[in-house]
Amino acid sequence: MKIKSDILVIGSGIAGLSFALKTAKKFPLKKINIITKGEALESNTKYAQGGIATVYDLNKDSFEAHIKDTMVAGDHLNDPEIVKMVITQAKERLDELLQWGVDFDKDDKGNFDLGKEGGHSKNRIFHHKDITGFEIEQSLLKKVKNLPNVSFYPYHFAIDLITEHQVFGDLIDLESEKTVFGAYVLDEKDKQVKTFIAKYVMLATGGSGQVYKTTTNPFVATGDGIGMAYRAKAKIADMEFVQFHPTALYNPGESPAFLISEAVRGYGGKLFNRKGERFMTRYDERLELAPRDIVAKAIDSEMKKYGDDFVLLDVSHLNYTDFIKHFPNITKKCQSLGIDIRKDRIPVVPAAHYQMGGIVVDKNAKTSIKNLYASGEVSRTGLHGANRLASNSLLEALVFSHNAAQDLEKNFDENYKLPSIPEWIDTSAHRNMEKILITHDTNEVKTIMTNYVGIVRSNERLLRALRRLYVLYQDNKRLYDHAELTTELLELRNLITTAYLIVEFSRKRKENKGGFYNMDLDKKTKDTYQ
Ligand code: FAD
C-alpha cells in the first residue's frame, strides 16, 4: 500500500511534533504524515524531568555564561557557532512553548521558578514540577492532533528510509549524493509493510539508551533512526559519546530505571558512599554539581572500589514541604518503595541516559542525504560536544526543528517530481521464529554493552564487544532474511547496529574527552577508575 504526503515526520517526541506543528502552519495546503512506533505519547520527551535551560532575563543571567557552561560540560568538543546559535535562540523557543499552552512553574511572586542542575553556573532551568517532559509532550500532541492537514499513524514502525538504492537498485552510483523519497513502514496492527512516500522527510526517532541494561530511556529508544540512517549511508559522528546519568533509582528488576532528577542535587541533595563519606569531595570541587560525566564516573568508581551496587543520595536535611512541591513525582515513587526521604537516603546508580552522537546535521537540521532532515536526540548538531549539559536537549530539539521548518519554507520545491517508488519486496520465508531467540539476543547486546562499553572502557573490552556483536549481527541477518518481520526483530537489528557504531567510534578515539573514557589512553588515572 502506498501512502503519499508532502512531508513525512518519523517520531512523535518534541523534535517531531514541534516540526510538524510549524510546517503544518507554514504550509496549510500541504499534507503532513506523522508515523510513530508506539502510542503517540511514548517517547524520551514524555519522561524528561529537570526541564529546559534558557537564559530569559539578561539582568540575572547571560548568554556568555550559558555558552561557557555548555562548552565546559562538552569538554570543548562543541561547535562554538552552533552553541551560540542555540543559546541565543532559546528565549524565543521558550516563549513559543508558552504560547502553545505549556505551563512552567512560578514562585509566589509570579516569577518563573528556575531550577539548577550540574554544570550550570546559574539557576536557568524552566520546569513543570518534576514532570516537564510530560507537560510538553501532551501540550504539543493536543495542538498537532487538531491540525487539519496532519495525519497521525501510531503503531507504525519505520523499517528503512527509501533512497536511490531501493528505486534504482544496482544501477546507482554508490559515491553520488543520495536523496530520500520516504520510508518503508511496518503497520504493527495489520502486520503489513506500507510505503510512505514524501518529498521531504524529518527523522526524529530519538535516542538509543536501550542498548544498555540499565537505562532511563523507555523501551522505544532502540536507535532505530541511527540504524536507518547508517544503512542509507548518511554521515554519522560522535557515537562514542554516551551520557550516563549519575542518579537513577536503584531498584533491581525495574526497567527502564526511574530517574532521580539532577535538579534534586541542584536543590541541595548530597551523595554518600556506603561508608558514609561525601565522596565527591575527592573528585571535583563542584561536588555533586560537577558535569554529569564526572559525577557518573566518580559513582561508578566508588561502587567498584567497595563492591557496592549503589551509592546514596541524601535529601533528609532539606525542607520536606518545599521538596514535595518541587518533586512530587520523585517523592511518590520513593514512598511507593518504602523510602521515606525525610530519614532514608535514596539508593542511586548511573544509567545510560543520552546519545551525544548521531546523524550529522547542519544548522538547519539538514543531513548528508538530500531532502532528509534530522532533529532531536537522533542528530549530532555540534551543541553537546563530548558531554551534554543538563537540560540542553529539549532546547536543542526545539531550535533545530524550528530551523528545519524555516529552511523548508524557503526551499520547498513545488516543481519537484518524485520518481516511481517500488513497494516493499517481501523476500522473507515468513518462518515463525521462536520469539525467545530474539529476546536472548537483545539481552546479549545489553550485557555486552554494559560489561565492555560502559562508563569505563579499555582496548581489550572494546575488542571483545566487537567480536561478540559480530556473531549477533550474523544471527540477526539470518533471522531478518527468513523470519516474519516483527517490531522486536527490527529493533534488535537497530540495537546491534547502534552498539556496533558505539564500539567502532570508541576504538577510533585516541583521547579521553567528556563522556568517553578508555583507561588505556590514560595511564595517570588508571588506578582511580576501574
Ligand atoms: P523522543 O522524545 O525520544 O521521540 C522519539 C519518537 O520517535 C518517539 O515517538 C518514538 O516512538 C519514535 N520512534 C522511534 N523509532 C521509531 C521507528 N522506527 N518508527 C517510528 N517511530 C519511531 N532533556 C532535557 O533537556 N531536560 C530534561 O529534563 C531531560 N530529562 C530527561 C529525563 C529522562 C528520564 C530521559 C530519558 C531523558 C531526559 N532528557 C532531558 C533528554 C530528552 O528527554 C530527550 O533527549 C528528548 O526528549 C529527545 O526528543 P526527541 O524528539 O529527539 O526524541
Ligand code: SIN
Ligand atoms: C534530569 O532531570 O536530571 C535530566 C535532565 C537532562 O537529562 O537534561
